[in-house]
Amino acid sequence: MTAEPTRLESERVRRQSSIDTAPNPEAHGDYLCLLNGTLGSTDRAGPSVAVTLRYVPDKWLVRPAVFHAYLSRVPATEDRLLEETAHLILDDLNNQLVARWVQILLEVPSRDGGTPAHRVLLEDRQPQWDNPSLLTRVQPF
Numbered sequence: 001m002t003a004e005p006t007r008l009e010s011e012r013v014r015r016q017s018s019i020d021t022a023p024n025p026e027a028h029g030d031y032l033c034l035l036n037g038t039l040g041s042t043d044r045a046g047p048s049v050a051v052t053l054r055y056v057p058d059k060w061l062v063r064p065a066v067f068h069a070y071l072s073r074v075p076a077t078e079d080r081l082l083e084e085t086a087h088l089i090l091d092d093l094n095n096q097l098v099a100r101w102v103q104i105l106l107e108v109p110s111r112d113g114g115t116p117a118h119r120v121l122l123e124d125r126q127p128q129w130d131n132p133s134l135l136t137r138v139q140p141f
Contacts (some may be wrong), residue, residue, distance in 0.1 A: 001134045004140075005021070005056050010011045011075075011076060014015060015073045015074065015092055016068065016075070016096055017096075018066070018069060018070050018073055019062065019067075019070050019093065019096040019097065020063055020066045020091060021051070021060035021061060021062060021063070021066075021096060021097060022060065022062075022063055023059065023060065023061070024057045024058065024059055024060060024061050026030070026056065026068075027059055028042040029099065030056050030111050030134050031056065031057075031061075031133045031134070031139065032054060032056060032134065032138070033053075033054070033056070033057060033061065033063055034052065034054050034058075035052075035053045035056050035062060035067045036050065036051070036052050037050075037053075037067055037068050037071045038051065038071065039049060039051050039071050039074055039106070039137065040077055040087070042049050047108050047109055048109070049082070049085070049106055049107065050105075050106070050107045050108075050109070050116075051071055051089070051104070051105070051106055051110075052103075052104070052105040052107075053067065053103070053104060054086070054102070054105075054131075054138060055093075055097065055099040055100075055101060055102040056099060056101040056102075056131070057097075057099055057100065057102065058098055058126070058133065059098065060096075060097055060098065060099075061099055062093075062115045068100055070092070074088065074089060075088075081114040082106055082118055083120050085106060085120075086104055086106045086120040087107075087122065089104050090102065090104050090122045094124060098126075099126075100125065100126050100129045101123070101124070101125040101129060101131075101133075101135070102124050102125070103120070103122070103123045103138065104120075104122045104123075105119065105120070105121050105141075106119070106120045107119050109128045111130065116134065117127070118124075119141070121141050
């Protein structure tokens, strides 16, 4: 066995454990939460990646400051496809947050500041959970 999988696994565990959660004060009802951030450090070369997290909490909430600190630990997107980065973030959040419904949107701005040059949207939900009237309030892709 090589050292590479062990190093990658320890990085994943460190990243996921940095997502500190707080108890949901209203675990019996459905409501939407939204957090925005920027991926990676702000002094990187290249365009920044905007990250939007929308979720319906179950037992846990993501603390906003923790979410921003977590994003600084996500590997730079120059090293991987934006789609890979989106799946990495979704996997990390699914392991720590265990939301009823979660949506991750990553966007790279265009050079002229118009429509994003690249967008990736991922969603996941707990089996059997659905609340169409709540999810109609979520902005379309």
